[in-house]
Amino acid sequence: MTQKNNQINARQSKQIAGALALASCGLFATSGHATELSKKADDWKVDAALMYYGEQDRVQAVEAIGTAQKAFGDDSVLDLKLVVDSLTGASASGAVAQSSSQTFTRPSGNGQYSVAAGDTPLDDTFHDTRVQANVGWSEVLTPDWKLNVGAYGSKEFDYMSMGLNASIERGFNKDNTTLFLGTAYSFDVVDPVGGRPVDLSSMAVRDNFASEEAYRSAFDATRQSGSDNKQTADVMLGITQVLSQRWLLQANYGLSSVNGYLTDPYKVLSVVDNNGITQDLLYESRPDSRLKHSFYVMTKGALDAGVVDFSYRYNTDDWDLKSHTLETHYRYYFTGNFYGQLHLRYYQQTAANFYQPFLMADTPLPEFASADYRIGDMSAYTIGIKFGHRLSGGHEMSYRLEYYQQDPKNNGTTIPGELQNFDLFPTQKAITAQFSYSF
Amino acid sequence: MLKPALVAVTLIIGLSGCSNLGVQPWEKGQLARSDMALDSEKLDLALDDHIYFSKEGSSGGRAFAGGGCGCN
Amino acid sequence: MKKIWLLLSLMAAGVQAAPSLDHQVFNAQNQAVSLSEFKGKVVYVDFWASWCGPCRKSFPWMNEIQTKYQDQGLAVVAINLDTDNELAQEFLKQVPANFSVRFNPEGDVARSFDLLGMPSSFMFNRQGQLVQHHVGFYADKAAEYEQELVNLLKE
Structure with missing residues (x-):
């Protein structure tokens, strides 16, 4: 008898739990909507975030970002954005590890730094603060057409960038289909610390010169005077399609043409002999143009108690760097x-055609070369x-809280002599921590 | 080199011809949810894009147009 | 012959595939009622949903015109299209309506009116004929909407 009662009680309590779950789901649905509804449409909407980014033994960065959005009437929206970030720490210079300690000249030419035997050379000169401001305006022209225009400027110690963008959206099929055409242009001025290195010139190291004057004139010979610039023109065509009451799909194609100074002025390549011993250090050299394509497909779904999205991106360019991104x-x-x-997120890329982890002393110099792992296989x-x-x-x-790990890989280069003792493609680990508030 | 562009543009314009896809205006309650907006996490996406842009060899691809409530 | 009778009787029952007042909706007591109860008045039929931002903006305006012109024979009828009635009730608690609110959770009336967007409004003259149609609600066009109604009231 008691057992039976218990059974009934168990069944009843299960039913009650079920009913409670149902009730709370109903509650959730209403309260979720209620919170959204209680917001006045015409107020400023502000989103702010503070992010810390830290790499193991390398770059540490703090980035603050704030956006403010205000609607004017039914047709216009103003968007403002301010970003401030500050960077310190070391990043890989491109040179390879050696069995003895190595000395490098700082990019400014003032002073040098040493890297211990067996260590991947990192340049710790890097400190920078960047400020960026964006302003955007969007205007509903007719119920079907929408226009967006924007401008931005950003400034850091050795770099300045400014740009304009415009896009137009057209709704079709009861707004179930949106076609989007956007274009952007940006103009950057690169003014590196110590000037731009002459492509593939040899790094002058003070220790190899008898006098300060001799070193200075050798260093100056590796530099070009003045700043240089870079122009980027982008076009993007996209479509967003409502698939069902809960799912939508987006597909974008982007074309980006970059011209001008695309070399990283702080990156070098080691020139090694057949035993893997460094003979020389050369400043890298990249082509002065790059044409990039990106294909992006994303689907997003509204679930009863959640949201999910999946995306895939394919990038290819005339540097032969190709990548796949799943997110x-x-x-x-x-x-x-x-x-x-x-x-x-999973990302995979194949190396740019001029990427080389190091140069061989007995091989003629190529026109372009970079040992920057960021354009290598990874x-x-x-x-x-x-x-x-x-x-x-x-x-x-x-x-x-996020964990980001990069695993650079050999792009098929034969590793000579003592270089085989070192990890030339070290894994890089980073974490980000972020706090955001919107009101 | 512009061949990929041609393929993509054809594909996207072609997709826009699938006009029988979609729902009625009053059936967009779920799509109107603020968490279904394509820019609902635009700060996170901007910060992520900045990291990946400075650490990887390729970038871009995203756009915030379309979707949503379809109101007005 | 039988088929024609069937067709005619179906039409008489109010199965219409066009914007008209011959449609069945639910009232607040969940009873099926016909929009034809407003025939003889100038009727402003508005379709709305709780999740639709511009719909929220249109409510104070609809309250205003209802108060201003009801004596002259205006009826504002706002048909809710939420599938979940609780969401509609929540909305009405926040934005009270002093006009007639009806419910069409099945969306069949909305389908007959062939809505292009949310909200959508339809103006009927005293003869029950459709004379005007707007998609969306734009505050800066409210005066224009009001004038259209005033013209109909004068007819």
Whole structure:
């Protein structure tokens, strides 16, 4: 008898739990909407975030970003954005590790730094603060046509960039289909510390010269006077299609033409002999133009208690650098106002055709060469989690933690002599921590 | 080199011909959710793009047009 | 012959595939009622949903014109299209309506009116004929909408 009662109780309590779950789902649906609705449409909408980015033993950065959006009437929206970031720490110079310690001249030509035997050479000169401001305006021209225009400027110690963009959107098929055509132009001025190195010139190191004057004139011979610039023209064509009441699909094609100074003035290549011993250090040299294509497909779905998106991107360019990117975000609402989110990303690229981890002393110099691992063969992945609270009055607060790992790979170069003892393609690990608030 | 452009443009324009896809205006309640907006996490995306742009050899691809409530 | 009778009787029952007042909707008590109850008045039929931003903006304006012109024979009828009635009730709690609110969770009436966007509004004259149609609600066009109604009221 008692056993039977227990069974009934168990069944009843299961039903009650089910009913409660149902009720709370209903509650969640309403309260979620209620929070969204209680926001006044004509106020400023502000999103702000503070992010820390830290690489193991390398670059540390802090970035603050704020956007403010205000609607004017039913047709116009103003968008403002301000970004400030600050960078310190060391980054790979492109030179290879050696079995004895190595000495490098700082980019400014003033002073030098040493790298211990067996260590991947890192240049620790890098400190920079960057400020960027964007302004955008979007205007609904007719119920079907929308125009967006924008401008931005950014400034850091050795770099300045400014740009304009415009895009037009057209809705079709009861706004289930949106075609998008955008164009952007940017103009950058590159003014590196110590001047731009002469392409593939040999790094002058003070220790190899008898006098300071002799060193100075040798260093100056590796530099070009004045700044240089870079122009980027972008065109993007996209389509967003509503697939169902819960799913939409976006497909974009982007064409980007970059012209001007594309070399990284702080990167070098080691010239090694057949035993893998460094004979010389040369400043890198890249072509002065690059034509890039990007193909992007994304689908996003509204789930009962969450949101999910998947995207795939393929990039290719006339440097022969090709990449595949797979990415997904999955959000789950634990309650109507509290969610957790998972972010996964996988990236894989093949090297630019002039990438070489080092140069061989007995081989003629190529026209272009770079040992920058960022344009070499590489795969990378990201795992991230995020938690967010929707607060009253349409406010939202979120925390995000991500792990990013890059695994550079040999692009098929035979490794000579003692270089085989070193990890020429070291894994790089980074974490990001972010706090965001919107109101 | 502009062949990929031709293929993509043809594909995108072609896709826009699938006009029987989609839902009625009053069936967009879920698509109107703020978390379904394509720019719902634009700050995160901007910060991510900045990191990947400075650490990888390729970049770009995203756009924020379309989707949403389809109101007005 | 039988078929024609069937067709005619179907039409009489109010199965119309065009914007008209011969459609069945639900009232707040969840009873099926016909829009033809407003025949003889100038009728402003508005389709809305809780999740639609411009719909929210249109409510104060609809309250205003209802108050201003009801004595002259205007009826504002706002048909809600939420599938979940609770969301509509939540909205109405926040943005109270002093005009007639009806419900069409199935969306069949919206389909007959062939809505192009949300909100959508339809103006009928005193003879029950459709004379005007707007997609969306734009605050800066409100005076224009009002004038159209005033003209109909004068007819």
